[in-house]
Amino acid sequence: MKPTRLAVLACLSVLLCALLLSACGRQPPAQWQMTSIRGHMPDLAFKLTDDTGKTVTAADFKGKVILLYFGYTHCPDICPLTLAHLHQVMLKLGKQADDVRILFVTVDPARDTPPVLHDYVRAFDSHAIGLTGSPSDIESLVKRYRASFTRIPDKNDSGYEVSHSAGIYIFDRKGRARLLATPANTQSQLVHDLHLLIGSGD
């Protein structure tokens, strides 16, 4: 009777020690809820014009977690939906949102001038910045992240429709590609992973 009790106690204490050790030991790797692209996509690099007309490069955003999204302002449904969701994510991040910038890169530079982009992104969130540039500069950034877009002439109007990659590319404070958010990801998954990324010194 007594030895059995002792054995049980011993087992329990070993288990408890193990638990305590694992809790005190090194932190496990971050548990991402979205797709990790670390090592699979190049660092953030570009030279474009922001929505105030200023030339900017990736270096200007060092120290911020970056959400990179390709879109265009004459897109009345998906782009606003994505940006409205990102606004909700920013609200949920609270003060931490100050460490995040949403870079909305237009794939329609002919129509999306800096003033149009400025009014557009600011209607969604104060952390959003519109970026435009020459068609070749934009195309090379699109290609860099293996995204794509096509222009489809619109028979009903003098304009055209654009189809584009719907992913959001997420970079850490050092400009390294870390995560890919797709339309299938929920706001809470974005909040979860951004919270981890903002909090980690890495």
Added chain:
Amino acid sequence: MMHRQRLALLVAGLILAGSVHAAQADHIHASNAWIRLLPAGLPAGGYVTLSNDGANAVSLTNASSPDYARVMLHQSTMVGGMSRMTHVDHIDVPAHGQVRLAPGGYHLMLMKAVHPLKPGDKPVVVLRFADGSTLPVDFLARPANAVGPG
């Protein structure tokens, strides 16, 4: 006496015929109608849930608004990670069912507002069905970063 009965029958028949041939719009009820306003006169997305209480499917074929130069029926689709917007010539509302025009799917594209609109305004959109019948619906104008009818 006989004459009166015939008249009653005739009236009943007419009422019956009237209900059988009721306009398609009479079977459609609109709810949660809203518009996402965008700045700089950019085209806006319009959303609404259409319910059909009739025994036949009803086809939405057209829309117009006194507040916009043009309204088009559109659909957003996602194919292989690519988002695409296409023009559609009709949107079916199934018999005893409903269709949701909602962000990321079917929607109205409202182009060139006749005068500037602000959140809280209620522009009217006239929905037109395959038989030519129409249903005017008040849409609630919402800010760009809204995620629903509010």
